[in-house]
Amino acid sequence: MKTDLFTFGEVLSVFISSDTDSVMSAKKFERVTAGAEANVAVTVSRLGLKSSFFSRFGNDQLGSVMLADIQAEGVDVSLTKRVDSFTAAMVRNPGQTAPVEISYLRKGSAASTIEPADILDSYLSDTRWLHTTGITCAISQSGAATVKHALTKAASLGIKASFDLNLRRKLWSEADAKKTLQPLAENIEFLIGGEDEYQVVFGRSDAKKVLLEANNRGCRIAVMTKGDQQMRYAIDGEYGEITPPKVVAVDPVGSGDAFTGGAIAGLLSGLSEFDALTQGSICGASVASMFGDWTGIPTGSTGVVNEDILQKIRSN
Numbered sequence: 001m002k003t004d005l006f007t008f009g010e011v012l013s014v015f016i017s018s019d020t021d022s023v024m025s026a027k028k029f030e031r032v033t034a035g036a037e038a039n040v041a042v043t044v045s046r047l048g049l050k051s052s053f054f055s056r057f058g059n060d061q062l063g064s065v066m067l068a069d070i071q072a073e074g075v076d077v078s079l080t081k082r083v084d085s086f087t088a089a090m091v092r093n094p095g096q097t098a099p100v101e102i103s104y105l106r107k108g109s110a111a112s113t114i115e116p117a118d119i120l121d122s123y124l125s126d127t128r129w130l131h132t133t134g135i136t137c138a139i140s141q142s143g144a145a146t147v148k149h150a151l152t153k154a155a156s157l158g159i160k161a162s163f164d165l166n167l168r169r170k171l172w173s174e175a176d177a178k179k180t181l182q183p184l185a186e187n188i189e190f191l192i193g194g195e196d197e198y199q200v201v202f203g204r205s206d207a208k209k210v211l212l213e214a215n216n217r218g219c220r221i222a223v224m225t226k227g228d229q230q231m232r233y234a235i236d237g238e239y240g241e242i243t244p245p246k247v248v249a250v251d252p253v254g255s256g257d258a259f260t261g262g263a264i265a266g267l268l269s270g271l272s273e274f275d276a277l278t279q280g281s282i283c284g285a286s287v288a289s290m291f292g293d294w295t296g297i298p299t300g301s302t303g304v305v306n307e308d309i310l311q312k313i314r315s316n
């Protein structure tokens with residue numbers, strides 16, 4: 001049976017300081033599993049659709065525990081590989097009294113060895129949707145080649161795809177990001193980026209102009225997110241804005257992925273583009289209102305958020 005979503009990328013064990021809001025002074029850390037693509041896979045799964053996630057994990061404890069975490073969310077991880085390297089991690093503060101500051105332990109990681117041959121044609125022909133991000137392009141040249149290969153193959157098979165620009169300045173320079181990401185941000189069903197990411201990749205951030213330009217480049221649904229502020233979109237040359245529900249923001253990390261997953265699930269379930277993006281913004285707001293990348297991801301069925309959860313978030 002076809003999966004609804006196939007995605008691949010790096011997962012990270014995120015160690016969050018729990019006794020102080022600074023990694024420098026903390027003695028205690030909580031560990032959670034995260035990673036942009038895995039976050040999207042979990043969102044789609046929580047909303048009742050079938051998602052499949054590929055990565056290369058190290059033969060280590062973090063690899064084992066993260067695979068178990070993702071699998072416990074109902075995501076199919078049967079395609080993943082274990083390789084002779086380490087599984088990546090990130091260290092951060094919770095960001096409650098100070099801005100979130102992150103450090104990566106990922107250069108040369110297991111996932112950075114992902115290569116085009118990992119993505120068999122059958123992974124794409126067996127899914128309804130492919131999701132990829134700029135993070136996989138940033139972790140290694142073979143990662144970037146794999147994203148290009150998967151997007152090209154999906155297009156040739158008529159499989160819809162989404163691409164999140166997801167610029168990570170700690171991983172590469174803006175110039176390198178632009179060179180790699182700009183050619184990939186073409187002929188994609190659903191393109192997602194923040195204001196600063198469009199600025200780097202397209203050289204401008206005027207929402208209406210840049211989103212319509214993305215439509216002209218063959219990105220049918222182009223979205224510009226801006227945290228909890230208005231989300232701008234252009235669909236087939238029509239520009240619009242959506243105001244996300246207001247929530248008390250506890251931890252915005254991961255909310256962009258919940259937006260993307262919620263929107264993809266909505267599109268796959270047959271919601272209109274506007275309703276799917278609105279659903280995405282509700283998922284994003286819910287994640288921002290709770291601590292951790294996955295805690296606030298709503299549940300649903302057949303790709304649609306449960307009505308009681310919708311009402312709760314809207315009445316906040």
Ligand code: KDG
Pocket residue numbers: 012034035036037039135168253254255256257293
């Ligand atoms: O979007 C949330 C992600 O940024 C986080 O889970 C970690 O994927 C991550 C990354 O590479 O920064």
